[in-house]
Amino acid sequence: MTRRFLFVLGSSRTESNSEMLAREAAEQLPADVEQEWISLAEHPLPDFVDLRHDSDHVRPTEGDVALLLDATLAATDIVIVSPLYWYSVSAPVKRYLDHWSGWLRTPGVDFKATLAGRTLWGVTVLAHEEEEVADPLVGTLNQSAAYLGMHFGGVLLGNGSKPGDVLKDTEALTRAKTFFARETPLARFPYETA
Numbered sequence: 001m002t003r004r005f006l007f008v009l010g011s012s013r014t015e016s017n018s019e020m021l022a023r024e025a026a027e028q029l030p031a032d033v034e035q036e037w038i039s040l041a042e043h044p045l046p047d048f049v050d051l052r053h054d055s056d057h058v059r060p061t062e063g064d065v066a067l068l069l070d071a072t073l074a075a076t077d078i079v080i081v082s083p084l085y086w087y088s089v090s091a092p093v094k095r096y097l098d099h100w101s102g103w104l105r106t107p108g109v110d111f112k113a114t115l116a117g118r119t120l121w122g123v124t125v126l127a128h129e130e131e132e133v134a135d136p137l138v139g140t141l142n143q144s145a146a147y148l149g150m151h152f153g154g155v156l157l158g159n160g161s162k163p164g165d166v167l168k169d170t171e172a173l174t175r176a177k178t179f180f181a182r183e184t185p186l187a188r189f190p191y192e193t194a
Contacts, residue, residue, distance in 0.1 A: 004034040005180075006075035008068075010082035010093035012041050017125035017166035021158040022081040025123065025176040036071055040092035043067055048098035059106050068096065069103055073111070077119045077153070077180075080141060084126035087136045097144060116149035119184045125172075127161040145187035152187035153180070 007026065009019055026035060043064040060066040072078060082089040089097070103111040122141045126134055138155045145152040156179045158172035159165070166172060 001076060002032065002034065003076045004036070004074060005029065005077045005079060006071050007035065007037045007079045007081055008093065008096060009037060009039040009041070010080065010090040010096070012090070012092075013163070014039075014041070015163070016083060017158065017160040017163070018081050018083050018123055020164070021125055021156060021166050021172055021176060022079060022123040024173055025156055025179045028177055029180055036075070038068065038071055040096060044092065045095050045099055048095060048102060050101065059108060065099065068099070069109070073109070073114055075118065077121060079121040079123060081123045082137070084124050084134050084137055087133055088140055089137055097140070100144070112148050117151070119151040119153050120145040120187070121153035121180070122155035124155055125158040125160050125166045127159070129159070131157050142187050143189065146189050150187055151184035153182060153184040
């Protein structure tokens with residue numbers, strides 16, 4: 001299967017620091033690797049409604065939910081690109097991950113089996129010098145990958161607050177050059193920091 005990267009952009013700001021860092025990393029991917037970039041600000045998902053005990057799930061066939069479901073199923077690699085908001089992913093990214101709960105129960109999708117063995121990555125920029133403040137975000141992504149039997153590529157961290165600040169973070173830009181070339185182990189419970 002040809003590698004296909006889905007970049008899920010979770011910032012409310014266009015050309016956010018997190019997106020800039022993700023694009024730096026994506027430039028290093030081989031030319032034959034497909035890339036799809038979807039902004040959750042441009043394709044907002046409705047609030048997730050948990051129907052598992054109330055009704056049958058139906059596969060969405062149109063709109064932003066269908067777009068994101070189809071793109072997620074088609075991806076070999078899913079990259080969550082989110083600023084660090086209150087120590088975790090942004091609200092639009094959390095909503096996207098919440099929809100995974102419904103897709104697990106959608107007939108004919110086989111969401112968990114389809115994503116098993118694929119890779120989940122993260123890219124985030126934070127305004128703190130201490131990178132451990134991003135541990136809750138890293139844990140959210142690692143645990144999500146572990147639940148689905150996915151590989152976890154880790155999270156590329158950068159530093160910045162004002163627009164474009166991350167382009168001054170030479171260490172993050174250096175890490176971006178090899179980020180997607182790393183080996184990706186299967187995610188595991190419980191989340192452990194390296």
